Every structure is written in structure tokens, then in C-alpha cells.
Amino acid sequence: MNETQLRALVEEVRRGALPRRRFIEQLVGLGLTAPMASMILMHEGVAQTPTPLPYLGTKRGGGGTLRLMYWQAPVHLNPHFASGTKDQDSCRIFYEPLGGWDAEGNLIPVLASEVPTRANGGLSADGRNVTWKLKRGVKWHDGRDFTADDVIFTWQYAGDPASAMLSVNIYRDVKVVKVDSHTVRIEFGKPTPFWAEPFVGTWGLILPKHVFEPFAGAKSRENPANLKPVGTGPYRLLDFKPGDMLRAEANPTYHVPNQPFFDALDLKGGGDATSAARSVLQTGEFDLAWNLSVEDVILRQLEAAGRGRVHFFEGSDLEFVALNPTDPWKEVDGERASAKSRHPAFGERAVREAMSLLIDRKSISEAIYGRGAIASANFLNNPVRFRSTNLKYEFNIEKANQVLEAAGWKRGPDGIRAKGGSKLKFVFQTSVSGPRQKCQAIIKDACGKAGIDLELKSVVAAVYFGGDFANPDTYQKFWVDMQMYTTTMTQPDPQTFMEQFTSWELSQKENKWARRNITRWQNADYDATHKAAQAEIDPVKRAALFIRMNDLLVGDQHVVPLFSRPRPYGVGAKLRPVLSAWDNTTWALGYWTRES
């Protein structure tokens, strides 16, 4: 889809011919994100009728205890260096941002009084400034008032490289100015298409100045408030044992009337995913279990007990296989998998095409993940019913055999195809995980039938995803022929996500393999398109550029998308949570209720 077609769709929404929701779904089908689609509509001035979040409670309290099961336990409670979603979700219980993203990608104000638009003067015409109006009457858990000073302080704290916060890149290059006690203005310095990044969503939680100021900069890790949060959220901390559990009580001065519904909250961590599923779906000891990465056949069996069900929230996580364009077995200038080398087999398009034909995405996703995986041909997520017409996937062993045969790869006496001295024998690595190993086994089986021999390797996750540059098995090194993992978008905007395939992010020895282009794929056209998207202020044009990048990437077949991974949650039958794939699990915790 190109820019003209996108604009036509926007017009249909404006006229009322196409429901807003369908528009968003279609754009998601093309590989964009719901927040991005919603921003397009906002930018084009298509009015957003705010749909209030569903809330069944009539008064504060009386709902008993909410019990959450996170099979990876949170270890600290500072939102700006929380790396895993378990820590981020736990922080969101106590802290809040100016706005959050609901399930459909709409921006919902939380600590802001309204969403900035061009109509109400919040967005400047040149795209360089955003003005947020803050909600009045909000109090921190210790009784002090929430004001613009806290927002300014959060910007300084997170944007300071000495604090070593994970959100540093979002806050470092902007300037936040206090307009009055309850208004702030963010100045971007250049036209910024995706302005809803600072202070919104996961990385936008506001910190209280009076608690964090003494520990700004290099002392940030020593702050006791990292374990005893003081926020504005619906619950106040009672007890926290890192790696084990946390306990909280309802905040009596919460700024949303009649919330929260529950009197207390318990979060327990540890163990494995399957028993976490059992604790919600079979014994009912817990109300909600996070991230149940368990085989679907087990989940279905557990749901049969009728005490709960598993919800799958489609987000932007994507499981894919990377075929190394470089040669990991030869050293060039003392470096393996150097960008100067070329893979003897994967350098040929025919071999890559054959590999893609040998991966039975549909069977893998159904047999192993079930509802937890949706087969995809696109790198940016793609629900099946709205598949992009540009790309599609296919599983065909016969055809793979033909493609290889035609390209001159003939079977040797051992059944493995070879050509000009190199054999189709590959090392295929991934992290240790039951479903991943099964996936590897299925792929190996199919490859065997086409004369390709795979040696399977699995690496402990802590080492595989660790950044240790002395270790040969990290995924950054990519010192094997093929590897497989899930990549996640940490923000709702695809720009940073797609940057991992640009040539300036190439991961090499000189930068200690710390850059993000682990796949080592390079393409001049892609680079140019990405640079253009960074500067493009018109969201419709920008969306078209991202679609083009997706097509370039997947079309070259070094990156083989397998399936998108919706996030599975186990929800007790009586619980009424409000969840969103575009934000933390606990983004709207105050709205959760339970039927009696």
C-alpha cells in the first residue's frame, strides 16, 4: 500500500464510511502499530470520540485482594531502569505517566487532564512542541502534591547519562519547559512525527522530585526508593521482597473517584510458566498469570476446568529466523562473521528461498504455540486476516528440492546437497526453551528431506541474550549459520525497531558487537528509506515508508519471519481486567474489577 492509498483510507474514516477501528486493524495488518495508526488519524484531524474505559465498580474498596502471578519475579521498582516487563508492570502499579495506550492504540490521558491535539492548542503546527496540561488535585502516596516540577525533574533524571537509565534516549535530546504549576511544554528541536513518546506509556512514568532528587546522577542505583516506591498510582506499597513477592494496599487518596475496586494487591513471583497457569486456571489461587509461554495443548487442557481462560493480546513481538549473510566460520582480519565476508550458501538467493520454503510456519505455530503464535510473512506484525498482498509465505518441500536442484546443489552420497566444495550443513542456534527446541526439531526434520543437514544448538538464555563480548555464543556475535529468537518493539513507534537493519547499526568487533544490527544485513535502499522516515513529519507518508522497508527486508529473505507472538495471560473466570498489548499489563490497574 502506498501513500495515496493510505490517505484515501483516512478520508473514508473522516467521512464515517470506514469505522475507526477497522482502519486501525488494516494498518496493523500492513505491519504498523495501532498507536501509530491512531496518531495518523489524530494528525489528520479526524476526531477521536473518547471511549471511556469500562469500569464496573461503584465505590472505592470492598473487592478483596487482587492476586497476580508473575512467574519471573520483579527485582526492583524503579521504572526507568526496569528492563523486563515483569519489573515494568510492577512499577506501573505504583507510578503513572501522563498518558497510556489502550488495546486499540488510542492515547488515553492518565495524569494529564486531556490529550494534546492541534485543535486544543496542545500540538504546535510545525511539529516541534507539545504542551501537556496536568490533572489537578493529584497527590503522591506520601501526601505531597503532584505538580509540573515533578515532570520537569523526571525529564532531567532520566535524560542524564550519569544516571544510566534505560529510557535515556527518549529524554536526552528534548527540552521540557515549565509553563505553570500544571502545564509543561516539550520542545523537540526538530519536527517530530511521533511526539507521544516522552511521559507516555512504559517509559513515561513520572517520579516524585522530593524523593528522587537526592539520588540523581551517579547515585541513582543507591536510592532506597528503588525498592519502596512513592507514586500516584491506585495502590501503595506495604512490603516488597525482591525476587519473591510484593504486597500493596489501596491508595485512599487516588485521583480517580471510586477506584480502586480492590482493597489489597498481592504479586507473587518465581517458578515456571506451567504451574503459574495451573494456579489460575485449575486451583484459582491467583486471579491473573502473566506471559504464559506454555504449549497450547496444555493450556487448553487447563482451561477445561472452567475456572479461567487464556487471553491472547496481539502486540508486536515477532519470532523470526535469521540467515547469516556473512561467513561465521572464516576469519577476516581476525574477525568471524565479518561484514567483509560472504556466506557460501546463504549468499545465494536460491538457498535462502529454499530455507523459507522448508519452514512449516502453520504447523509449528498450531502444534507448539497454538493460539500463542500467528503465522506471519511480515516483519512488522501481521494478523492473518489482513495479510499484506506484497508478501506471503509457503511451505513446500518439493519446491525447495527443485529450487536447490536447479541452482546446482546436488545431493552427495551422504544425502546432503553440495556445490563447488561447500555443503548445505548449517549450525542453527537459539535460546533454551521447550517450544523453541521443538520448533528447531520440526525445521530440522523438514530440512533433512531436502538434503540440508542442521546441527541444533541451544544456549542458556542468560548467556545467549547477555552482552558478554568474550563469549562466542551470544546472539550478537552470530557466529553460526542460522539463529532464531523473538524481537520486541519497546515503543509503539516502529522507527527504533526498524533501525536494527540499517548499516550504521552493524554489530562488529570494532564496536564490541554492541550495536543492534545483529543480522548483519545491509541494503542501501533500506538505509535511504529509514533516513527519510526519520525526517518525515507527515504520518501517512511515514507509514508508507515503513511498509516499504518491511517489504525490502523480508523480500531479500535473509530475515525469515515465522510468527507474531501475542502475549498470553491466564485470567480467572471472575476477574474483569483492562488489558492492552501496547502498554504494560497494569496500565489501567485502577479499572480492574471482579465479579462476586
Next chain:
Amino acid sequence: MAGLTPASATAEPKAGLSPTQEAWRRFKRHRLAYWSLWLLGLLVVAVLIGPLMWKVGVNDVDLLASLSRPSAKHPLGTDDLGRDLLARLLYGGRISLAVGLAAMLTAVLVGVLIGAIAGMSRGWVDAALMWLTDLFLSLPQLPVLLLLIFLFREPLKQTFGLEAGIFILIVAVIGGFRWMPVARLVRAQFFSLREKEFVEAARALGAGTPRQVVRHILPNSLGPVIVAATIDVAAAIIAESTLSFLGLGFPPDIPTWGRILYDGRDYLDIAVHWALFPGIAIFLAVLTINFIGDGLRDALDPRRVL
């Protein structure tokens, strides 16, 4: 205290047999040991020849037959990818039995050696060896494993090939973390045995220390060694699966018994056969090793009744 003259009747040696034949005769009299030897032999033959006779593929994925109960086509049922469990148990049994036995032998040999030396010597040799034992007992296994794999996997792979290299590494690692209890037990036995009259008698007859150890003390300290050996076989098979689960052992598609047991543990209420059969296999290995050990003890020291 071990090794004093038992009061019950002893088995009188038959005239005209060599010591080895005598030992074998006594072994055969221990019926459970004799049958266990056959059973273990059967298991070994099964895992060696079985894959050649039962020609179902080990890694043949057949998603339609996923989790099916034992039937004519799949005598032991299938796992969740539809792979035949009988084929997998037979194939993986080679590795499990080999690793179990080799690791057990490593642990026992190293443990007996160190325990014997420490038990016979005094002073600083004993202190040094016990320090070494305490060190190995204190080491947290996982970081050491990661370090060893990191350092040695490639060199071993180059020298011995992929499978043999990993095999050596795993046996060394598992055996290397299980010799300590054997050493301490043997040492304790030696402490009490070396003061006994029969050892003193042997010394008076001119027996040097090695002869005292090998002919007199060691045969009488085999009790705990045999128990340790049986426990170590099971522990080694399970430990290999733990290593494999952490990505440190054999590649994940190699179906060792411990691995199959681990994979099947979440399906106990859906497909119990998956975990049941590897569990039985491990149990049989343990049972046979134990009775063979009992028989060996009886065969080597005729004054012992059990």
C-alpha cells in the same frame, strides 16, 4: 565397623578353581545379582541393536499422531510432536546408559582413590585432600559448568568430534561433582579399618601398605561404595538431562532418558505414558546396578554373607 570375622557359616571354596572362577561361582549363587546381570545385559543389547531393528525414525515429526497412547504402531506411545517413544528411548538409552555408567565409574574411581589415600595417610596429605574435597563441595555447579563448557567445548570438539567430545565433557563434569561423598565415606571406612586386628596381622606378616589396602582394607569398605554407585547411576542420568535442559549437554534433539522424563513432566495429566516409560527405564537401570553390586561384594569377599 566393617570387616570383623562374621560368625555365620561361610561359603567354602571348591577345590581346583582359580580365584576368578571362584568369584564367578559365588556371584552366580547370588540369584538376584545373576538375573540382574542378564537384565542389564538385555538393556545394553536393546539400546545397541534396538534402533537397527525398530526402524522408526527417532526425529520423525508426525503432528497428527501427537500424544497418542501406546498402540501397535507406537508400542510406547508418542510425544507431543508425534515422535515414537520406543525409538527415542532405544536411541537415547545408549547415551543415558553410557553416561550413567561412565560418570558413575569416574566418580567411584576418583572417590575411592582419594578416600583411600587420605584414609591411609595422616597429617598434611589428609588435610590437603580434605581441603580439595571441601573445595569441590563448595563450588556452585552452574558457573563452573558454564566456565568449563566455554573453555573446553571447542578443543574437545576439534580433537574428538562433536558427540565424543561432549560425552567426555559431560562424564568429566558429572563424575567430577559426585566423587566427594564417596571419598569421604571411603576415608571414614579406612580410618576404622586400618586399626583392626586383621590388618595388623597382615602388617606383621610383612604386607606393604599397597597390599594391605588392596587385599585387606578395600574389599571391606565396599559397602558404601556400592550404594554410592547405584545412586550415582540414577543421579548421572538425571544430571545429564539437567545439563541438556540448560543447553550445556548434548544437543536438544537427542532424546536421553532424563530429557524425555523432563519433557513429559507437564503432561502427566494428559499423557502419562510420556514420562512413565523413561522413569521405568531409569528405575530398571538402578535396580540392576544395585543387585549386581551386592553380588560383586559377595563374590569378592567370601566371608560376607550379604
Next chain:
Amino acid sequence: MGGYILRRCLIALPSLLGISAVLFTVLALAPGDPFEELATNPNVPPEVRMALRVQFGLDDPVWERYVRWLASMLKGDWGYSFVSRINVDELILQRLPTTIVVIGLSQLLAIAVAIPVGVLAAVKPYSWFDRIASTVAFVGFSLPTFFTGVLFILLFSITLGWLPFVYRSDISSTGWQFLWDHFKQSIMPITVLGLFQAASMMRYVRSAVLDVIRLDYVTTARSKGLSERVVVLRHVVRNAMIPVVTLVALQMPTVFGGAIVTEQIFRIPGIGSLLIDAILRNDTPVIMAVTFVFSGLVIFFNLVADVLYGWLDPRISYR
């Protein structure tokens, strides 16, 4: 004997230091990076990560880091977890009561089951009692705790619904209700772990008693007219205790950090799960602190065992 004990105590401290040096070196050389989260996060510029590494001294040479660690340990500062920014001793103390109660009780259960069963089995070898007990023991240690734990959960929590299977360290009830709640949630992990240990220990006890039971002095005691019970308890058991003491001494330190699988399955916040989490996250200060205490316990209990040998068998001398 006194001289021996004194000598052993004197060398205990340097041997502990020696062990800690080896441990530290192993941890420093092992692959893994405590700040991997930063390495994989696209938002964090590499300079930030490098700065943190310098701040925590991770790029200094190994011996320098060891000396620094040792010096602060001696001052009572056990260090600061990289991951949760909490004092390590606070972290350990949070988990100590649970560990001692659950894992400690399972060890006691193991001993309480293994010794009587082992003795009885040996007194009548190859009787029906012995065969059943031995077979149960074989099954017991052939099946790993990850398997029996799941089995117990399926049976008692899910099918029968009698017991909760998620351990809660923050039970709010008081008095008898508190004890009853604790009992309900602890009984399964205690039993799973205890029976696994008891299985192997029972076999050792049986073997040790068998070595003793047919010897001269036992027959003498019996022919003197003493009751079987006295014969067994007074003459047999004490002399068979040496291997048992060795084993119990080897088992005791595992309370502090050994029951990893059981703690994970039942979500018990004990020191074993703290250790494994720290290892997987490369949280060196925590790993060092826990393994240091662990090695201290190893040295201590083995020393106690050595001393007890002399008391149990007066013929053993330590010249």
C-alpha cells in the same frame, strides 16, 4: 584429640579463604554479564553501560576485585546486589527463616525416616519389609524432585484440592490458624525433598548396619541374653553410625542453597532459589556471599564429622 581439633580449627580459616579465592576466580572467568539488560536494550547507548561497569569495578583485574571483596567482607559489608540494589546480607536474612523451616525440616524428616527404616531393613535382610523398603527407595532416588514435585501438586492440589501449592511467605493469620496455614503449604515440599533424601540415605544406613550386624560381638551380645532391641540400639547402631555421620555432615550444608529444584517448583523464597537467580543474572556479590557461607558450613560440618568419628570408634586416632 584436643590437639587435633585445635589444629583443624586453625587451618579452617585459611582453607576457607583459599576456597573463596578459587570461587571468586571461577565466577570472574565464567561467561555472563550482570548488565546484559543494558546490552540488549536499543535505547541505552554503549557509553552508559561502560560507565556502569567502571562504577562497579567490573573491568578491573580479578585479583584486585577479590582483594576488594575480601576487605569489605571482613569489615562486615557483604556487598550490594547488582540486580536489585539491596544489601546482600539483608537479602539473605529475608530468606533465611523460610529456608531453615522448610529445607531444614525436610532434612530432619529424611534422617528421621531413613535411620529407623534402614536399621529395620538390615536387621531382617531380604524380608518383605526390606524388599519393599528398598524398592521404594530405588523408585525414590530414580525419580528426580522435578518429577515427584509435579506429581504431588497434581495429586494434592489439583485433583484433591487439599493443599495450596504456591508458597506464601506473608501469611497474615495468627496463632493456630497461622501454624495450620504454614503446615498446609509446607508439607508438600518438605515431603518431596525429605523423601528424596531419605531414599538414598536409607540405603546407606542399611548397608552400614549390614556390615556390623553379623559380627562376633553382636552374637556375643545376643548370647548374653540381651533383648534384640537393646542389641540393636546399643551395640549395632552406634557402631554403624560412622558412614551415617559422614552423610549427614555432607547433607547439612545443602539446607543453605542446595534445594534449588524444589524451591523453584513450589515457589519457596529460599536461599537456593536466590542462588540460582543470582547465577542466571550474573549477580556476583550475591553468588559470592551465598557460596562463601555455604563453604563455611561445608568445612564446619565435615570437621564435626571427623571429630565424631573419634568419639564413635575409640580406636580411630589422629596422630
